[in-house]
Amino acid sequence: MNGASQLHAPLYQPQLLVQGLSRDLDRTLLHPVGGEPISARAFRDMVSRYGQALVASGARRGSRIGVLSANRPEVLVITAACLVNGHILVPMHPAGSLDDHLHVLEDAAIELLAFDPDRFAEHAAALSGSATPCSFLSLGPCASGSDLSVLADSMAAAPLVAPQIDPDEPYRFSYTGGTTGKPKAIVGTHRTGRAVVEIQMASWEWPSQVRQLVCAPLSHAGAAMFLPTLLRGGSMIILPDFDPVKVMEAIEYHRITCVMLVPTMIYALMDHPRFGEYDLSSLETVFYGASSILPSRLKEAIGKFGPVFFQFYGQAEAPMTISVMRRDEHDIEDPLRLASCGRPVPWLTVALLDENLAEVPEGEPGEICVRGPLVMERYHDRPAQTAEALAGGWLHSGDIAVRDAKGFLRIVDRKKDMIITGGFNVYPREVEDALASHPAVATCAVVGIPDDRWGEAVTAVVVPRAGEKPVAAELIALVRERKGPIQAPKTIHFATALPLTSLGKIDKKRLRAELAAAAWELNDA
Template identity: 40%
Template sequence: MPSRANLVHDSETIPQLYLRALRQNPNQIAVHSDDQSITYHQLECLSWQMVRALQQQGLKAEDTVALLTSNRQEALIVLIAVQLLGLKYLSLHPMASPEDHTFILADASANALIIDDRNYGDRVPLLHNAVPRIMEIDGSSSRPGLIKQAATLDNTPMSPPDDPCAIYKLAYTGGTTGRSKGIIHTHRTTTTMVMQMLATYEWPECPRYLVTTPISHAAGSLLLPALLKGGTVYLMDKYSPEAFLNAVERHRINFSFLVPTQIYGLLDYPELSTFDHSSLALVLYGASPIAPSRLWQVLQTFGQVFGQLYGQAEAPMTISYLPQKDHLVDQPERLRSCGKVIVGNQVELLGADLRPVKTGEIGELCVRSPLVMEGYLNRPEENDKVFAGGWLHTGDMARMDSDGYLYLVDRNKDMIISGGFNVYPSEVENCLAQHPNVASSAVIGIPHEKWGEQVTAVVVPRQGSSCSEQDIITYVTQHKGVVNSPKKVIFVDELPLTAIGKVDKKALRAQHWSGQSRQIS
């Protein structure tokens, strides 16, 4: 880490920014959840009480803690307290398997797991031996959880962590060649992201932010800027089109973040026209490309209130942005773009020789910015690859037009994005390799109207054995979770190979992507 001998250039840390937000509007409603509301001042007090509860459990600054939580007020309090105490934290994906959770907890050397036992209590016995300590948010009458422990503790503020170079969080992404990788972020990364969000997005004057996806992931990145804008956060734990539209109408929601599959669900909801959604002023979308025809439809239905963000776990959320003014129904080609590079980032499209390609040609989208991660946890060989030539290599293939708009056209990596979730084929293939009736397999994404891309397993059965599509789906679901489970299984006698003997995934994909203007969806 850089020396802190000269502090004059230090920026604020994330906990310092949270305190700035909480103290600007102490009497205003900060959070609404389960028909209960708390003010900014109450949120700060509850967060400091939670800090003391975590200290009583033996946690101290720079310990690593994992969170498995849902969208509820208590989870947000824990999330803020973890940061105020200066813990390194990581979020476990609620839809991942216990096997994956166990691996991540070990890989990160987590000191503790904080679990939302009201929603994920069944994971407690499954993860009991995976981490030194499990702390439940709710607990029981005989075993008080963190909320009850914190209720009687001191809420006096303490000095928050002030080193912007300290490790702030770990984000886990699936591995293209094996297990998940831990991504190291310091306060610098997230502070850069927040500042870019505040400077770039068309924020309503006082955001009323409806959270529809897990605060542990992309939606959580928008909490701090929304609070810094003096807004109110409305937490939705279970998304449905009806619940979303009800909340928008009831609370006059003017800001939200949706993934494309949620947008498709809204468009297809039969009762859409009966709800008043006129309060919506900014709806951000991202996590996967959106079908231009559906984007055109949603603009006709909801108006020009949409903004598209593009980033990845290694450079989160704010690499580029397609603003509202560029969402024009009479410019369908522009709707295929993921926008222009956000100020503060350097982006080049590089060829295999690490030289920039010409305007209009396809190259790998590479980034330099304070937004970029420090690197992968304990994986120096992966760092050498991803930072080759002094750039972050995103693995996304793109072209840029003469006006500076970026267009994603393919992935250099095998990653599939289905319903906004990243699925890494190698992880599914490694799982299928353990199936007693599978000789070999290749996992690809094929176009799907609702999910964008459908996880598809092409399977060669072992000679003399038999297995059904449901056998394969059930097996992967049990070992890798529902997100990674194939939605379609194709049985073949053999897999196509390249000249050097590798599985030819381009040939497999070509059968399903022919005629498409881009090879991602």
């Protein structure tokens, strides 16, 4: 790129990262709970050394680097090293199943997989049997892989230099589920990555001093909080995962000013018998999103925590922020306002459209559709699904909402059958396939039922084979083994038949209504 072309060039995540690690280097940047604080200088040097270690292990620009780990500083170090080196990060969800991780490994053609030996040594050993040629790098001593930490420690830290950026170049594959089969990868480009940070910096309500507690997965939403924290001169206190008591202890001890939670985490904190024992008064902002929150419980939370709640609404195809509801917009006397996902941010064009792509009138339901730099480029190797998601020059969210006179959006339904439970996406078809693999199951259907704790509870209706009497706990255990704990049904109901539409398809709308009316014989675990 010559001087003239650089004159008006924007900065992307790699440049923002390098700039952020060039000042105030003696301040604490990361502090793993129970571990030693890491300064900005030390983090910068770790990024350099781990970046060199990845290259020494065979990574080149465009190489796909997988990460499978609980929350620990190395996850952020590798994420940053991939940005500086021009690798494509492919995070695996720590709560995912072995089948899901194997699919991601093969679908993304991951070349190097860095894994946490404390949690995933056996998992990595099983994945090493894949036909995909992949080198396994352990974040510590482990027989299942080469020790990336030792290799990184052997490198001499060098100045970080951000690469020249093509805004259409991929920097991340983010896997999401699909109602028709295996998870698919959303190709995140540098243009999208820049928009994520820009919107967060401009539209989110950050405390004047950012001391952020991280208990969401750093492989996913937790990592999106890193660059804004860095650029605002803040620090991140890291928990390995979510535990209500440890969260409250950390807030009190570290005087946490902000934290990102999903609704089920908020419920777990409020409902914990020790909630009143801790001083949580340092909290200025609780960022929440990823799934809907019950208005009654949000009102209760505001009463217990104070007016500190800030909602963000987005999806993996338009990451983190399509709309926001600011702290002072949470009107506890207005249940419809508390059921809202806020108003669109000014960096995007957001419209509620009907099936003909015409905007619906105020108060009428329409699909949330989005245009702008935040929107994904495509799904990896899935042109038909890409065309469907981006039909007519809009990203189709699949969420049906109404807009009130003040511009607030309220999601009333989803076009697809995706279940959001505890802030995680569950796709019924995958659960149904796992259940149907049991020899005593003739057919089944899985839906989400409103639940005070989970937002939606994964609920299954099973039709047994003639003469068979499957056990609910056994079926739940089967799904837990095949798909992981998040996908496992909270409740199993048994029936002699499933309701069908006139076209012979399972009528899930009617099924949900009948379940809500307790029309089924209950068999829960």
